[in-house]
Amino acid sequence: MMNIRYLIPLLLSMIYAGYVPTRAQSPWDRITARPATLGLEHGITEFTVAPFKLKLVNASQTVARLTLLADTVFDYTPDERLEARAKDGLYHLGDINFRIRTGASGDWRSFSSAAKRAPVIPLPVRGSTLAAADLAPTLPNDVPLTVKRFWQNDDGHLILRFELTNKTTHDIEIGALGIPLIFNNILEGKHLDEAHADNVFFDPYIGMDAGYLQVNRLHGKGPVLLVLPHENAPFEAYHPLNDDPTPRGIVFEGFHEWMIHSKAYADDEWKGVAQWNEPTSTLLKAGQSKSFALKFATAPSIRQIEDELISQKRPVAVGVPGYVVPKDITAKLFLNYGSRVKSVAAYPAGSLTIKRGKKTKHGWETYEIAGNTWGRSRLTVTYADGLTQTINYKVISPEKETVDKLGHFLTTEQWFDDQRDPFGRAPSIINYDYDVKRKLTQENRAWFVGLSDEAGAGSWLAAMMKQVLRPNKAEVEKLKRFVNETLWGGIQYKDGPLKYAVKKSMFYYEPDSMPKGTYVDSIPFRGWSAWKKKEADDPGRSYNYPHVVAAYWTMYRLGRYHVGYADDIPWKQSLEYAFHTTMAMMKHAPYYTRFGLMEGSVFLLVLNDLKAEGLTEMASEMEAAMRKRADHWKQQAYPFGSEMPWDSTGQEEVYLWSRYFGMDEKAMVTLNAILAYMPTVPHWGYNGSARRYWDFVYGGKLSRIERQLHHYGSGLNAIPVLTHYRDNPDDFYLLRVGHAGAMGALANITEDGFGPAAFHSYPSTLAIDGYAGDYGCGFYGYAINSGTYIVNHPEFGWLAFSGSLSEKGDLVNTKITSAARSRVYLAPIGLWIIADAGKIDEVSYNIKTGEVTLTLAGADEHTPNTLLRLERQGTKDGGDVALAGFEKNGQGQYVVPNGSGARAIRVRSK
Numbered sequence: 023m024m025n026i027r028y029l030i031p032l033l034l035s036m037i038y039a040g041y042v043p044t045r046a047q048s049p050w051d052r053i054t055a056r057p058a059t060l061g062l063e064h065g066i067t068e069f070t071v072a073p074f075k076l077k078l079v080n081a082s083q084t085v086a087r088l089t090l091l092a093d094t095v096f097d098y099t100p101d102e103r104l105e106a107r108a109k110d111g112l113y114h115l116g117d118i119n120f121r122i123r124t125g126a127s128g129d130w131r132s133f134s135s136a137a138k139r140a141p142v143i144p145l146p147v148r149g150s151t152l153a154a155a156d157l158a159p160t161l162p163n164d165v166p167l168t169v170k171r172f173w174q175n176d177d178g179h180l181i182l183r184f185e186l187t188n189k190t191t192h193d194i195e196i197g198a199l200g201i202p203l204i205f206n207n208i209l210e211g212k213h214l215d216e217a218h219a220d221n222v223f224f225d226p227y228i229g230m231d232a233g234y235l236q237v238n239r240l241h242g243k244g245p246v247l248l249v250l251p252h253e254n255a256p257f258e259a260y261h262p263l264n265d266d267p268t269p270r271g272i273v274f275e276g277f278h279e280w281m282i283h284s285k286a287y288a289d290d291e292w293k294g295v296a297q298w299n300e301p302t303s304t305l306l307k308a309g310q311s312k313s314f315a316l317k318f319a320t321a322p323s324i325r326q327i328e329d330e331l332i333s334q335k336r337p338v339a340v341g342v343p344g345y346v347v348p349k350d351i352t353a354k355l356f357l358n359y360g361s362r363v364k365s366v367a368a369y370p371a372g373s374l375t376i377k378r379g380k381k382t383k384h385g386w387e388t389y390e391i392a393g394n395t396w397g398r399s400r401l402t403v404t405y406a407d408g409l410t411q412t413i414n415y416k417v418i419s420p421e422k423e424t425v426d427k428l429g430h431f432l433t434t435e436q437w438f439d440d441q442r443d444p445f446g447r448a449p450s451i452i453n454y455d456y457d458v459k460r461k462l463t464q465e466n467r468a469w470f471v472g473l474s475d476e477a478g479a480g481s482w483l484a485a486m487m488k489q490v491l492r493p494n495k496a497e498v499e500k501l502k503r504f505v506n507e508t509l510w511g512g513i514q515y516k517d518g519p520l521k522y523a524v525k526k527s528m529f530y531y532e533p534d535s536m537p538k539g540t541y542v543d544s545i546p547f548r549g550w551s552a553w554k555k556k557e558a559d560d561p562g563r564s565y566n567y568p569h570v571v572a573a574y575w576t577m578y579r580l581g582r583y584h585v586g587y588a589d590d591i592p593w594k595q596s597l598e599y600a601f602h603t604t605m606a607m608m609k610h611a612p613y614y615t616r617f618g619l620m621e622g623s624v625f626l627l628v629l630n631d632l633k634a635e636g637l638t639e640m641a642s643e644m645e646a647a648m649r650k651r652a653d654h655w656k657q658q659a660y661p662f663g664s665e666m667p668w669d670s671t672g673q674e675e676v677y678l679w680s681r682y683f684g685m686d687e688k689a690m691v692t693l694n695a696i697l698a699y700m701p702t703v704p705h706w707g708y709n710g711s712a713r714r715y716w717d718f719v720y721g722g723k724l725s726r727i728e729r730q731l732h733h734y735g736s737g738l739n740a741i742p743v744l745t746h747y748r749d750n751p752d753d754f755y756l757l758r759v760g761h762a763g764a765m766g767a768l769a770n771i772t773e774d775g776f777g778p779a780a781f782h783s784y785p786s787t788l789a790i791d792g793y794a795g796d797y798g799c800g801f802y803g804y805a806i807n808s809g810t811y812i813v814n815h816p817e818f819g820w821l822a823f824s825g826s827l828s829e830k831g832d833l834v835n836t837k838i839t840s841a842a843r844s845r846v847y848l849a850p851i852g853l854w855i856i857a858d859a860g861k862i863d864e865v866s867y868n869i870k871t872g873e874v875t876l877t878l879a880g881a882d883e884h885t886p887n888t889l890l891r892l893e894r895q896g897t898k899d900g901g902d903v904a905l906a907g908f909e910k911n912g913q914g915q916y917v918v919p920n921g922s923g924a925r926a927i928r929v930r931s932k
Contacts, residue, residue, distance in 0.1 A: 042301025049269035051487040052208070053106055060084070060141035068151045069173070073245070074175070074321055076152070080690050081141040083155045083171060084116035085204070090245060090320070093709065093763050098222060098237060098247055100206040110139050112268050113202040113277055116171065118157070118184055119285035121198035124166070126305070130197050130286040132778035135160045135169070136266075137659060142171075150174045166190045167306075176317075181252055188306035197286030200261055201280035201316060201442055203249060205237050209273040209668055214660045217668055218695070222247075223713055226260045226278070227703040230296045232337035232359075232411035233257025234404075235280065240668075241660070242694030245320040249280065250336060253315035256410065258299045259284040261787050262728070270727045272666050275715040282314055284785070292786050296398065298705070299412055321904060324697050324753045333359055336678060337403070337411045340386075343823035344758065345706035346765040347374075347393040347411065350420040350839055351826050354379075356818055357387040358812035361407040373399035374415065382817050393417030396773050398706075416706040416769050419733055421808075421824065422492065424768050425841040427775030430489040430802070433497045435776070436461060436481050436794065443468040444540055445528050446512050447473055449503045451482040452818035455723065456776045457792035459898040464529070464542050468719075473513050476620065476734070477721035477779075478805035483621075484777055484798030486576045487805035489587075493580060493843040494883065498587045505591070514570055514603070515561070522560035522599075522606035524570050530558035564614035565664075567607035568621035570632035572802060574600035575628055582699040583859035584884045594635070600628045601640045608647050616654055617664050620734065622675025623741055626682060634913040652679040656688050664705040670699055670712050670735045674803075693746050695738050702758045706769060707731040707781060710762025714780070721795030722779045724787065730780035734796055736766030737803025744807055751849040752894040757811055761823045767804035770797075777801060809845030810838045825865075832870040850872065852897025854930070858915055861886025863924055881920030889915040892929060906930045 037606070061081020064309040069076045075094060088098045099115055100107065107114070111134045121130040135157050157169040167186050174181040182201070188194045201776055205224055209217050211792050218240040227233050237247035251257065259281035267511040270276045284292075288301035306312060321330035331338050337359040343915065347353045356361060366389065368374035378387035393399070398419055403411040410693035418424055438452040440462055453470055462471055469475035473482065482504060485611065489498055510516050515523045531552040541547060574596045577810035581593030588596075589600040604625055606650060608615060623649060631639035655676050662672050673692050680689040699713035712735030719725050740763030747756035770781050770790050779795030811823040812834070820827055824840040838846060843861040847854050851872060861879040868874075878888050891914060905916040906928045918927060 025560070049267070050106065053109060053112070053267060054107040058105075058108045059110050060114070061139070061141050062105060062108050064141070067153070071152070072174045072178065074180050074318065075242060077194070078153055078173065080114070080115075080140065082114070082116070082160070083142055083144075083173070084114035088115065088318075093244075095498075096220070096239070098205050100208050102205070102220070106270065106826040111136060111265065113204050113263055115202070115204045116173075116182065117204075118169065118171070119202065120167075120186075120196055122167065122635070123197065123286075124190075125191050125194050126193070126195055130290065132198075133161055133165055134726070136202070139371055145170065147319075151175055156563070161545065166194055171527070174712075176252075177572070178317040181315050182318070183253065183313055185307065185311055185313045187311040188308055191308045191597075193308065195303050196283055196306065197289070198284055199282040199304075199314065201255075201282070201314075202263055202277060202279040203235055203248075204277050207270065207275055210269075211273075211669070214358055214663055214668065218660045223699050225701040225703065225708055226257065226280075227705060227708070228329050228412075228413045229257040229339075229704060229873065230258060230299055231409040232339070232704075234331065234336070234702075236324075238324060238698040240695065240698055241691070242324060242696070242698035245322060246324055248319045248321055248327065248330060248334075250319060250331075250334060251316040251318040252695070253313055255280070255282050255316055255813065257315050258282060258302060259297060260783075261287070262784055265885060269854060272641075272716045273668075275727060275729060280316065287785065294757050295786060295788050297785060297788065298400070298414055318786055325753075326907055335360055337405065337409060339411065339413055339704040340758075340760075340818070341391075341413065341659045341704060341709075341747045342818065344762040344765060344768045346416045346418060346703060346708050346762070346809070347391060348420045348424070348839065349393050349396075351824075353391040353393075353400075354821065355389040355391050355413070355820070356382065357389070357403065357527060358385070359405055359409075361405040361409065363403060364406045365404045367402050369400045369402065370395065373397070373417065374401060376401070376546055382819070384861060385683070386817065391415070391584060399525075408775060412707055416593055417921045418771070419773070420769060421768060421805040421839060421841040422843075424771055425488060425491055428771055428777055429485060429492065429494060429497050429772075429775075430487040431775030432488070432753075433480055433500050435459075437462070444536055445472075445530070446570070447508060447528050449500065451485045451500075451504065452796045453478065453481055454776065455792055456772070456778065457527050457903060458792070462793065464545055466547055467551045468527045468529050470559060470721075470793070470795070472525075472529040472558060473508070474525055474527050474566045474569070474698045475563070476565065476569075476799050477528060477793075478529075479566070480512075480721070480734075480779075480796040480798035481777075481794045482798070483569045484801040486731040487574045487798065487802045489576055489580060490588045490805045491808075491844075492588055493584065495587065495884070496554070498580060501673065502577075502588060502591060505577060509570065509573060520561055520610060524566045524603070524606070526560050526563050526566060527553055527558040537722075538733075561606075561610045562613065563649065564611040565619055566609055567603055568619055568624050568789065569798075571603050571628060572602065572624045573599045575624055577630065579858070585886060586884050597637070599634060599642060601637075604628060604644060606645065609771050612663065615651055617661065617669075618655075618672025618675035620671040620673070620674065620738055620799050622804075622864045623678050623806065625675070626678050627806065636912075648679055649683060653685045655680065656685050660691070660695065662692070666716070670696075670714055670931050671738055672740050674738045677747065680770075681745070689746075693742060696743060697759065700736075700739055700759055700763060701742070702762060707783065710736055710740065710759050710764075710766050712736045712763060718779065718782070718791060718794060721793065723792035723795075724782060729783040731783050732766035732769050733780035734767075734798075734800030734803070736763040737800035737807070739802055740764040740766075748847055748852075748854055748895040751813070751847075751852060754815060757813065757823065761811065763919060764804050764808045767800040797894065804841075808840050808842065809847060810836065810840050810865075811834050811847045812867070813849040832868050834867045834869060836865045838864060843879070847895075849896070852894050853903060853927075854893040854895045856891040858889040859885050860890075860918070860920060872931075876927050876929065878918060878920065878925045878927065880923045880925070885922055888918040889913075890918060891915055901930055903929050
């Protein structure tokens with residue numbers, strides 16, 4: 023049974039769509055009750071343009087079905103709801119929206135072919151045209167433009183073209199022009215198996231003439247539908263169609279339109295918001311006509327999207343390590359297009375330094391990109407044939423500085439130590455409202471301020487995981503207080519039959535049982551979200567346990583691998599508490615353990631450490647419990663649910679346990695599903711951004727259903743993607759996606775160190791959310807997964823992700839720039855180097871001899887030894903490796919005494 027707190031998006035979707043739920047009607051009932059106006063009764067006509075089979079409604083000439091000839095059962099459009107949605111105001115593929123005004127001033131007027139349906143006027147068909155219509159009947163009588171639509175077969179390609187003609191004697195400015203892209207992302211009423219068979223997710227590259235939309239099936243396999251510019255159709259903006267009454271919520275994100283022009287919105291609803299691209303308009307002289315067209319194509323698979331774009335003669339950009347650029351590295355940009363590059367420029371001016379390099383062996387243009395100014399930057403590439411490509415970058419401080427600022431902000435600005443707090447939440451690191459620069463101590467949504475759940479625990483979880491990367495004595499001292507005084511016995515039961523169980527919230531709303539004045543009068547505490555104490559104390563939500571386990575695991579590492587951080591908390595006790603908390607979850611919160619849990623990878627980390635420490639009885643018990651879960655997942659086609667009908671957070675754990683237990687088929691099913699909602703595109707906000715669209719409701723301040731950019735799913739899903747890459751180092755696509763997801767956890771951190779829930783993608787906002795919320799879950803992903811990756815690409819040559827690489831003769835030297843400087847993967851020889859303590863400053867690889875030299879940082883007062891593990895992953899040849907001159911300890915780590923300065927050591931084959 024779904025937890026009641028997860029029913030709210032269904033209610034919100036009704037409110038957003040303009041409906042108030044009643045006992046008699048659901049939103050779909052209300053839509054169905056509307057008069058049908060699309061004209062389905064006039065029939066449907068079928069066309070074939072390989073590889074597509076297209077069906078158009080005769081009366082509207084909008085799409086009834088769009089299928090592939092190789093699979094006519096699957097439909098890209100929401101065909102099962104065609105009849106229900108055949109009403110005024112509901113968009114279909116083939117509609118058009120525009121805003122215009124007379125001359126170059128005055129008020130904008132909006133028009134839509136979907137607003138008031140009427141049969142369109144068929145036009146004569148000749149040549150390559152499949153169907154054509156004058157849309158005048160479905161537009162107001164006083165519209166000053168003639169709008170014609172053409173479905174065409176242009177040299178074997180399916181084209182959607184609109185022709186707009188100024189029928190007045192005055193100039194007409196088109197300030198907004200959008201083509202709704204209506205594909206089937208409605209999950210309403212579907213089982214997970216049905217959704218993966220029937221539905222799609224789509225992601226944009228908002229890159230002007232180089233832009234495109236990719237439409238992936240949920241299972242991540244098979245052809246990918248691509249929507250491309252064809253004629254006068256730059257992808258300028260991506261606008262949510264929230265005026266469509268299809269009910270939005272956890273089962274439907276909403277539809278969007280491809281905006282060719284957006285100046286009218288920038289003058290109005292988006293005023294003052296810096297857009298991804300400069301908003302434009304176009305002027306039609308009296309009697310002038312202009313065409314705007316999109317092309318539909320397919321790529322054989324997700325990994326082959328860029329190959330297909332090249333085949334379609336579209337500009338392609340590949341950024342390394344991606345489009346989030348720390349200031350201490352030089353990124354690379356590779357461009358492939360048939361026309362030469364005329365100019366490359368950054369906006370704001372000077373925000374990036376751009377240096378042209380040598381072409382690759384197959385003619386890719388190469389540029390070096392260095393970030394100068396913290397924040398967003400747009401790179402505009404202009405080609406000799408007039409096409410324009412934009413690439414959006416985010417420049418951040420070096421990874422280590424970004425993480426240090428985060429840790430400082432969390433343990434100062436978000437440090438809550440009010441001993442008078444009636445809920446016992448002090449001391450702790452609590453949620454925060456960055457808009458008003460104030461700790462968030464009360465909220466109608468109890469879990470936001472209750473130190474549990476993702477939104478409540480996110481801040482202290484982030485502070486904990488920061489210590490895994492870059493421990494700080496002052497921060498650790500505060501966190502130890504939190505663990506001893508608030509976590510143990512507060513968030514977590516410390517005795518009785520519920521010992522080790524985890525509460526849903528320490529905050530609750532019971533004014534009759536609390537002192538007068540406890541609750542802020544300005545907050546309307548009402549409804550199901552203002553939990554009573556009984557619900558707040560409920561230990562039955564599995565998702566709350568990994569946060570606590572991660573806290574104990576962190577304290578274990580601090581005590582085990584360092585000196586002077588957590589000496590007063592026995593490391594063995596911390597590891598045992600992590601175990602007991604895990605098993606308490608299985609006992610007191612078993613229901614949701616049938617799904618993968620966000621941060622569920624921490625259970626595998628704990629299991630590995632139990633084994634390494636010789637705690638075999640605990641390890642056996644825990645492994646048996648996890649095996650039972652994995653066996654359950656093995657029997658399901660797509661075990662990716664949660665409290666939601668579909669989710670993108672359980673895949674992390676499902677993949678890792680499937681891999682651990684040798685269930686390779688299920689691991690691949692999981693990986694493919696991840697790649698379906700985690701794209702790589704030349705845009706920092708979408709590149710590696712795992713799909714999520716409802717958690718601004720559950721973890722954000724600006725509460726709405728909206729595609730979230732680098733929500734915590736990015737960092738978490740990067741874990742399985744990079745794990746699979748290390749097993750398959752020839753799959754460069756995985757490295758690009760996985761590293762981008764990991765960096766997504768840093769992308770939204772403010773310059774002063776605040777970690778927000780996510781970035782708002784709506785063009786009316788394009789800013790971080792005001793609440794910290796559930797940010798910490800994504801940072802957990804960065805903390806346990808980030809590293810430096812060194813690869814020799816067949817086209818692009820030697821590259822480093824989270825590193826600064828140079829070549830000299832036979833030596834490839836890489837300065838490590840990740841925050842922890844503790845993990846390095848050398849892809850050519852499949853070597854995974856892990857420092858459980860200490861830091862790696864540099865890695866040198868001799869391409870002729872295969873010798874690897876590590877330069878380690880000097881000692882500090884807390885880290886007398888570097889503890890190294892060497893693992894071979896992703897190589898079929900070559901044996902084990904060893905650290906020359908050093909032996910392993912009982913935990914399988916090489917112990918290297920740290921000196922007063924840097925030290926070079928060598929890795930050799932056994």
